[in-house]
Amino acid sequence: MTLADQSLARRTMLRLAASAFGGASLPAFAADAGFAVANPKYDTLYQRTGTWYTKDPVWTGWTKPRLTWPAAGEKVPELTVTIPTVQISWLDAWRKFAEDATKLGLRYNIQQVSEARWLDQIGLHTHGDIEVHSAILRPERIDPAEWATSRAYGLDRRNFGEWVNEQYDAQIEAQVGESDPPKRLKYVQEAQRVLADDLYIAQLGWGPGVIEAYNSAAWDGVVRTRGFGIGSFNAMHTFLRAKPKTARRKMMVGIHSLLETTSIIAAGNNMRAIGRMIYDRLAYMDENLKIIPWACESWTRVDDRTWDLKLRPGMTFHDGTPVTIDDLQFTFDFMLKYERGNFWTANMFLAKTEIQDAANGILRTTFKQPYGQFESYFLQLNVILPKHIWRNIMAEQGVGEDPTRVRIDKPIGSGPFKFGRYRKDAELQLIADKTHFSKPSVDEVWAVATPSIDGLLGRLQSGDIDLIESSDTHLTPSQAKQLTGVSGLTIVQTPDLNWLHAVPRASNLPWRDFEFRRAWHHSIDREFLIKVVWEGAGRMPGANTFFVEGNPWNNPALPPVPPFDLAKARAILKEAGYTWADDGRLVYPSPDDAGFRSRVRKVCKDGYTWGGLEMIG
Amino acid sequence: MVGEPVIEARDLRKWYPVRGRGFASLLTRRKPEFLKAIDGITLSIRPGEVLGLAGESGSGKSTTGMTLLKLHQPTGGEVRFQGLGLLVNETNRTRLAFRRQAQIVFQNPYEALNPRYTVAQSVGEPLSIHFPHDRDRRREMLLRAMDRAGLRPSEDYLDRYPHQLSGGQLQRVAIARAISVEPRFLVADEPVSMLDVSIRAGILNLLCYFASELHMAILYISHDLSTMRHVCTRIAVMYLGRIIEQGAADTVLDAPLHPYTQALVGAVPVMAGGRTRAPSNLIGGPADAIHLPGGCRFHPRCPRAMDVCRERDPALDLVASDHEVACHLYDSLSMSAPVRGKQ
Amino acid sequence: MPLLEVENLEVRYRTQAGEAKAVDGVSFVIEPGMCLGLVGESGCGKSTVAKAILGILPPAGHIAGGAIRYAGRDLGGMTPRELRAMRWRDIALVPQSAMNALDPVYTVESQLAEAIAAHQAMPAARRRGRIAELFELVGLEPDRARDYPHQFSGGMRQRAMIAMAMVLDPGLIVADEPTTGLDVLVQDQILRRIRDLHDRLGKAMLLITHDMAVVAENSDRIVVMYAGRVMEYGGEAVFRTPYHPYTLGLCNAFPDLAYRARALISIPGTPPNLVAPPEGCRFQARCPFATARCGTPPPLIEVAPGHVVACHHVDQAERFRERAADPETWREPAR
Amino acid sequence: MSRLAHAFSRRLLLLALTMWCILTILFALFRLLPGDPAAIFVDNNMSIEMIEHQKQLWGLNDPWWVQYIRYIANMALFRFGDSFFQNQTVAAILLEKITNTCAMIFPALVISVVLGTIIGAFAGWRRGGRLEQATVTTALILHSAPSFFVGILVLMVFSYQLRWLPPGGMTSPGGPEGFWDLITSADYLRHLILPCMVLVSREITGPVLLVRSSMLEIKGADFIDILRAKGLPEWRILVHATRNALLPLVTYIAVMTGLLLQGQVLLEIIFAWPGLGRELVTALADLDYQVAQGAVYVMALTILLLNLVADMLYGFIDPRSR
């Protein structure tokens, strides 16, 4: 289930008119609450709507005691983990982690809340000690900017652990401004090293594996895209290249839900992926995640912040109008003028576009700053909108400045699939555009909404669908096992890039103590998650990084994940001055333990600088 | 017939609002309409006297009984019990005192007892309310009441449940309950109309006994004039919330004056009378108690209606000693018409 | 030939306690044009007799013996089809509490029309005419025919029931407690209407009631029932010179408006359990004059022409009448 | 004003009052439960200024009573606003989903009522028979099996194993479009069979038991004896009895429709039926609170309106209450 993450992304779509930047004046940070930030640059991390977290009674009620020096003999408090109720596997894993932690004298308070509440809580940083989250892949999320920034960068408000490591942040800031991929890789790898070294996030497991089943009696040549599998609309290679074995040239795809808009500007995950099958992206990735030209035949780097794009010649929109460089320029103009949602991430640094050579279809794009994510964000996320349709659409529909309110009932693009018929929450027909340069072999692709895994498996078994759209739904090994006997079905596993991580509240006690973090890492039985919960379909994480082995941005030379070893954990804690109370609970080192004091002040491991919250008093 | 009246009602009124109350009618603001179940009646009963209240269903007989007992709150008028007004200065103590003195027996004996109570519990309930701390006295009064009600020997009945008793026995239990606290005033609301002929007499005789021997004042409510002959000392005839004729039992039954009473008496089949009764000549059925006709409320049905009947509401006037009638036919006969607030 | 002969009728009900002999050997005869009054207290089986005659006993009840003959034809020997054809055309019913006797969701007219339609083909217009005619006859406004039963008052409903009973011009009308629950004035009107039908149209009637005065006023012959059996059967003499102690008791207990000063005397005790009735006379347990002989079934003795009494002691009737007037005679024996 | 009109206006007023209470509860639920409503609308990626602007747009900075009045006014006028995530008005979304849900429940309702009445009438008429016992017991067992359980079982048997019937949805992919074309097509009927079967198996219990017990009551009524005494054939009497027994059914049908309308979430998920209940589940998961709020409101309103209709209808059908 990936609804949670979807919503996070989707919430971006709530659009803001371009004029939305009205200045709301905030009261001073921390006023008299006693909070202070080591490096004032990071004040903004604690800024929330209309006020500061330091003014939020829930947040301060939680944080203040955790920033107060523990008294002599004070026990390490219960550690709160908040898990959305839909994530049954997370809970299964944490039950075991909690059981093990008890042996260390740690108590977990596992809170289960509805997904809505969970999002609400992590958004307000009131979720407790640990945020658990899993990866959901989209092509652009292969880019390091995505997770490395959101979960660990000191200025990002999705940095739920409020971990502020200035050395790490320097690498993140450098990679964003580095437009040369090899150099950027260096920064990213260095950032990963800091992250893994400082033991901030905990990778719980790599996986679960991408296992899928498809109707091999009817289809040949499905394509396994690394991390995405065979049936993803985000990586549509199968739909472009699969060959029908029978007379039926329609491919039926089961999909969890189809309850959305058909406007690509307003769409959420699924529909946006489908939208990009209808509209052409500028660049795409192949099954090995290598960026390949798509609607842009090629692109040339002019300097740090300037690129020339060359449009692929001979493309036409589905209504027969040829695609011209005008359309491309119009698209960027439209995005710059209105769009602050889905395409904002791709275009936030774009400064301007000029037509360089109309005859050869060359457009020059200029950015506000050196731009490291040009290929992975800018080229992959942007599409070409038909100018003749979109030119006056905002005015015609009277939607003011908000492009998400535009209704596009029958999208027309230049992509490999034409929009066929659509019934919300039921079915969507995509008709292959045989004139497209990628020339799909199928005639049609039908997405059939089936809201339960049980229904999807049943339909696979009965032959009503050929495969399952895999952005949302993979099979577990036991599900795959159930389908192995079914004639005509073939089970395939694709190398995966997924993970499940936990982010502790680094700025708070006891996590402020690096030695505690170190011991904690040893208390996590990652193997249980992989062997039992994921039924073996996963890998032991090689390191505490978001870039799973197999991801092009992975740093192969990282310190390994601390192994599950309760004895070692105990030894570390003992070494660091922790003791155990009569009831077995872990007790903080004595208040005059100088080593403890200095570790807690520094938060980060020796060699790094802490820029975040200071202890009170 | 001696002594001061035990109970007296003066210009007693009980009106029921007919339209629904509540939020919605607050909002719709409809004018309230009233069903005038009792519309200004005056009566009194002395110790040892049995007043029969006769009339068709819907005439307000039962409501009168309930209102006299304050089981319904009167809308207007006055009820005096042993000379004291009941509506003023009511305290919990006076309320209880009144409850001890005034009791009721209902028509349907099958419904008159709590099905989950034994006879002893039912009969003993008033006692335990009024003498909560005196066990022996309660026991004694209980047995006396059972004996007086003819439930002999009482041990046979004490532990039985209502469903184990016959209708007649049930009615005796109900009576025993009513008289257990030795009240001075008893309302008997159609006490025999649901009983078989063969056992009616016993109940009626009990009532006579209470009046004559225990000097209770009894209001006997019935539509059956033939039983009244045997029980009542006086009879009042009600029509649409008013008493239209009142007098000694034999006088009213043998020489009724009001055309309505005449019709009522004439309509009772008699065993020995053969087929000699004259046909009733009333017109139509009773009027709507909500939209009462102007003038005499009986005039639309009255075979002898005159012009004056349509205009003026006749008062209950004395026409002979202990015989009152509210009818314009007897205007000339009326002796020293007592002045009571005429509308 | 008598119109209706009931001979030794036995009706039994299945109850949880066993079979109850609700009617046990009841016989009487109704001649054309005659009104027979069947009087008795509740539970004596008088309504069961009516139901048996009409063939509408509830599922738990059945005729266990005897015969009911209408115009010489035994109802027991008829096919259901013949029975159905006979019902209402020959024997109609004016039931107790007309409140529930009419289907509340159909108009009165349609319920009358239905009775006609079930037995004879008649064009709708003529049917309506017939109904209007009957309404006039019973004193209802014909335009009220299309009202629903609840729009009628109790008296009007009972009149409508009479009209319905008359709709096929039956040979016999069974009136089962036709005025119970009605006010005196209405009761009087209804009874007069029924008597009128009987007198004027010569309808044979079976009038069932617990009200002795009603029977006395309206019937040619009287049957007194007690606990499923006939106690006394005869003309008006039944009440004037009763022979049976039960009839005596009833007369003493009945408050009559016409008698001024007479002590009312009730009959002590309760009716016998019909599942296991006593041997012999059913009244013996309550009878102040009972002797050992009463333990055997009493003979039916014709004390006067057409006046039959089921008692061992008819010879002492004179003495009984005297003693019965004394309340002490009926004093409940101590148990 | 006639009595009926007066009763009707009184009922309407009460309905408005009730609806107002329910709306207030909804308002309180969505706004007073812990959490910042702004967190629902905004993304952590946005700048503080954008979020503030967004709050302004949604009116979240207004005092609660201003929000409350605006909310009640909007709801009363059926202005549910726009869906956060589907750029469509909530009203349009709900209308479509209600239509779909109705396309599932109405056939089931009709079958349940008609069949249930017939079975119930016979069961009540032939009281005590083995048939009656069997009917009642079967009805109870069918009613007790949770519909989601039964739903999955029938899917397994008829769809996945035997492949006789489609595994869910309202139509096959590419089936007929347009409301009338759809509901008159054989394809839709084939898709309807399984959910309808499950629904009927469950909902038929109500009419069966209700008609049976009112039949039992009516069977003892005096007028049935009279009908028999009138010499009417048995079936005519049965017609009379059934017509009387149907009166309480009218109320029941309305209540049942309301229950069905709100309660088909489970079946809609199992049978992939694009209905109102499923929309609500998705809306909640997506935090599309405008839709969720509108859906609950519409369901509550439907229930109340159906109750009103039932009361009024009862007034028309039962001559006694006219």
Next chain:
Amino acid sequence: MRGFRVILDYPSGTAGAIVVVVFSLLAVFGPAIAPHGPFEVVYNTDHSVLRLSPPVANALFGTTNQGMDVFSQLLWGTRSALLVGLLSAVGSVVLGTAVGLASGYFGGWTDEVLMRLTDVAFGIPFLPFAMVVISLSKPSLGLVILLVVVFLWRIPARVIRAQVLSLRSRPFIWAARAAGASHARILARHIAPNVLPLSFLYAAIGVQTGVMLEAALSFLGFGDPNAMSWGAMLNAAFQAGAMRSAWWWVLPPGVALSLFVTAIFMITRAYEELLNPRLRAI
């Protein structure tokens, strides 16, 4: 109680009573006899997980996809299911009876206000409403019970009010009033005992409805994730896509649910016939 004995007069009532007693025993003693915890993973001898196994010796009803023992889960689930059923029944009936008594007995504005409240409760669609509340707050058994109570009290309230209204005008109540009994005495001694059988009936119906609704909510994923209940088991099986193959996982909770609900139905039907003699007439 007299009622219980009469229920046993009906064969179906007896059957129902036996089933309910068995389930109650399981609810009380089940967890003690359960070989495993509700979430405990069962391992094979070679320390691999006994995953999706049909019934075997050390997992009587087989295991789930996570290797948890279905038999143990069923026993634990019986406890939570019955707990929800019982508590929501008690809660709703106590509340409903109180409202019904007050509203029916005192009438007037008390009645008006309480009945309008009941109207509101009748207008609330349960499942949607419960889903909204749970998704806005923290799911727990307590919340589920509370919601079921909020949903259920309205029916006993209305029925008991009607009953009280008819009782209130019964002569024996008037007689008690004439005897000087206070309102409290009449309510406690005369009215309440006479509506208790109805309350009992609605309590039984409440148990059944509570169990059903908890199962439905759990099945939709709105149940308490820490409580193992029948609905949660079905939900787990459904989410695991194991419905079509792991019959040993699906059938126990499904059958238990149907059986329990049927059993209560049987009891309430028998009890209803007891209360309404018309249904009993031969």
